[in-house]
Amino acid sequence: MESGKIIATLRDSKNWSQTDLANNSNVSRVMIGKYERGEAIPSIDAAKKIADAFEVSLDYLVGVGQNARFDKKTVQRLQDIEALSPTIKDKLFFLIDTVIRDRNAQKAYMQ
Incomplete structure (x- = not known):
């Protein structure tokens, strides 16, 4: 997905108008419209302001890179997990694996 479509999708998910995004990002509404229509590509500075x-992340906004599927909270959580001791990480991963296994089992029984 190109960045203009991603911007429009994110904006819609927050129920923001182009003016709302302009006010929250300090990028002009006119330029936001051009990005969404594919008439212009955001500069790195504008993309950073919009992502913020x-x-x-910028990866998420442009749809490429290692973190393209994650919002900033998820990336921060992953970084925080990585900083934990191996023992605590093992316990956390066990819990995550258990929740995922249970969810998958529920899906299987619902079909």
Whole structure:
């Protein structure tokens, strides 16, 4: 997905108008419209401001890179987990694996 479509999708998910995004990002409404229509590509500075307004990474905003599927909160959580001791990480991963296994089992029985 190109960045203009991603911007429009994120904006819609927050129920923001282009003016709301402009106010939250300090990027002009006219330029936001051009980005969404594919008439212009955001500069790095503009993309960073827009990503910050949406609380997503630049990777997420442009749809490429290692963190393209994660918002900033998720990336921060992953970084925080990585900093934990191996023992605590093992316990946390056990809990995560258990929740995922249970969810998958529930889905299987619902079909």
